[in-house]
Amino acid sequence: KEKALWSGRFASSPAEIMQKYSQSLDVDWHFYREDLQGSKAHGKMLHSIGILDQQELEKILQALEEIEQEVDNGSLQPKISLEDVHMNLESRLIEKLGPLGAKIHTGRSRNDQVATDYRLYMKKSINIIEEKMLFFLETLLKRAEKDVDIIVPGFTHLQHAQPISLGHYWMAYFWKFARDIKRLKNAYHTTDVNPLGAGALAGSTLPLDREFTRKELGFAINSENSLDTVSDRDYLLEFLFAASTFVLHTSGLSEDLILWCTSEFDFIEPPDAFCTGSSMMPNKKNPDALELTRGKTSGVLSSLYDLMINVKGLPLTYNRDLQEDKRPVLHTIYTVNMILDVLTPLIEGITIKEENIAPHLTKGFLLATDVAEYLVTKGIPFRETHEIVGGLVQFCIKHHKNLEDLTLEEWQSYCPTFGRDVYDILSPQLAVDRRKTFGGTARSEVKRQLTAGLELIASF
Numbered sequence: 001k002e003k004a005l006w007s008g009r010f011a012s013s014p015a016e017i018m019q020k021y022s023q024s025l026d027v028d029w030h031f032y033r034e035d036l037q038g039s040k041a042h043g044k045m046l047h048s049i050g051i052l053d054q055q056e057l058e059k060i061l062q063a064l065e066e067i068e069q070e071v072d073n074g075s076l077q078p079k080i081s082l083e084d085v086h087m088n089l090e091s092r093l094i095e096k097l098g099p100l101g102a103k104i105h106t107g108r109s110r111n112d113q114v115a116t117d118y119r120l121y122m123k124k125s126i127n128i129i130e131e132k133m134l135f136f137l138e139t140l141l142k143r144a145e146k147d148v149d150i151i152v153p154g155f156t157h158l159q160h161a162q163p164i165s166l167g168h169y170w171m172a173y174f175w176k177f178a179r180d181i182k183r184l185k186n187a188y189h190t191t192d193v194n195p196l197g198a199g200a201l202a203g204s205t206l207p208l209d210r211e212f213t214r215k216e217l218g219f220a221i222n223s224e225n226s227l228d229t230v231s232d233r234d235y236l237l238e239f240l241f242a243a244s245t246f247v248l249h250t251s252g253l254s255e256d257l258i259l260w261c262t263s264e265f266d267f268i269e270p271p272d273a274f275c276t277g278s279s280m281m282p283n284k285k286n287p288d289a290l291e292l293t294r295g296k297t298s299g300v301l302s303s304l305y306d307l308m309i310n311v312k313g314l315p316l317t318y319n320r321d322l323q324e325d326k327r328p329v330l331h332t333i334y335t336v337n338m339i340l341d342v343l344t345p346l347i348e349g350i351t352i353k354e355e356n357i358a359p360h361l362t363k364g365f366l367l368a369t370d371v372a373e374y375l376v377t378k379g380i381p382f383r384e385t386h387e388i389v390g391g392l393v394q395f396c397i398k399h400h401k402n403l404e405d406l407t408l409e410e411w412q413s414y415c416p417t418f419g420r421d422v423y424d425i426l427s428p429q430l431a432v433d434r435r436k437t438f439g440g441t442a443r444s445e446v447k448r449q450l451t452a453g454l455e456l457i458a459s460f
């Protein structure tokens, strides 16, 4: 059993159950690389201000290097009596170097140390997620390009509304995920701040050179206020919010695709590789990957609330509650990575069942708005044309007809302005291509979006 590094003030050591309660190794051991990186930078800085001589620095750097290898190869295992990653690694340094190792914590607290480790870890994690998100965006863009000529019913209230290009549908999610990347990038910038040198809460009486460690660790700027520094968890909240909008988007997308795989819709076939069967019903092919994506959303959203609730009402500055800031974030990093790893090949592998979609285009009077706008071009006020076409839809429902089945006499009995040319607009393809307004579903507009999307990806 190891003595805690803070044991001097205590007459006896903590209860065994207290050690279990207090330890954070199950989460912060993930930060060992960053912790060692922080110690190296801190050591170099201590040398630069004359607290460590050249030989001492070299020994410390060498030992930190060895410790990293020991953790990598599993020979150094953390001890819960040493509470966290910081004290475990520092204790090992002291074990190796004796009194020299005991110099590393000069002017440093675990409060600025954990903030440093965490920010370094988050910068790496955000970079990895961002790269995967970019790949996901590219996949959506390719999917949109491939499906631009396929027409599907567009829905509002899950009711047939107007025909759209399937490429337009995929691009809708492209733009949503593109905003998620921007939010993630913002979170990265908020994270990119050096906390080291804030000490426990108030800075240090020693002439620490924060600019030195900032450069050494590759942070963009130094934090401005030591009290803020050791209590600030905004950067994590920002990451969790970006992750939350991302999973909300994946959940909505999954919901659509789950519906589209039902026998009722039967618009798409998801790849076998991302479905599972039933242990009892031999007929089943279930879109589990999509359902799991929808389901995993709740855990990520809870993580955002978890941390917000944790920091709500905390007095300045560091409070031990903040140790609980890791599990929700690590859970989110893991989940977001998994979702991206699954959803990207899944979307790529979907088969579109065009032959099943086509019959749906004649259901639900998808072209009613087109007819109303046709009359507008003949000079009739829109509210009147809306009423006229509504009457025609009612007539069709009663007589089991589609708009394109109506005779000219029937059209004209509702409005004498109708001419033969009304038949010219009654095609779903035309309905799509005539919607050329900026951002509309016309294929020409979807192609413009594809170009804009490519440019955006290149700018990231």
Ligand code: ARG
Binding pocket: 024, 028, 084, 110, 111, 114, 318, 320, 322, 323, 324
């Ligand atoms: N394990 C702690 C955490 O994650 C490190 C900081 C502990 N500081 C302290 N004064 N107990 O937050």
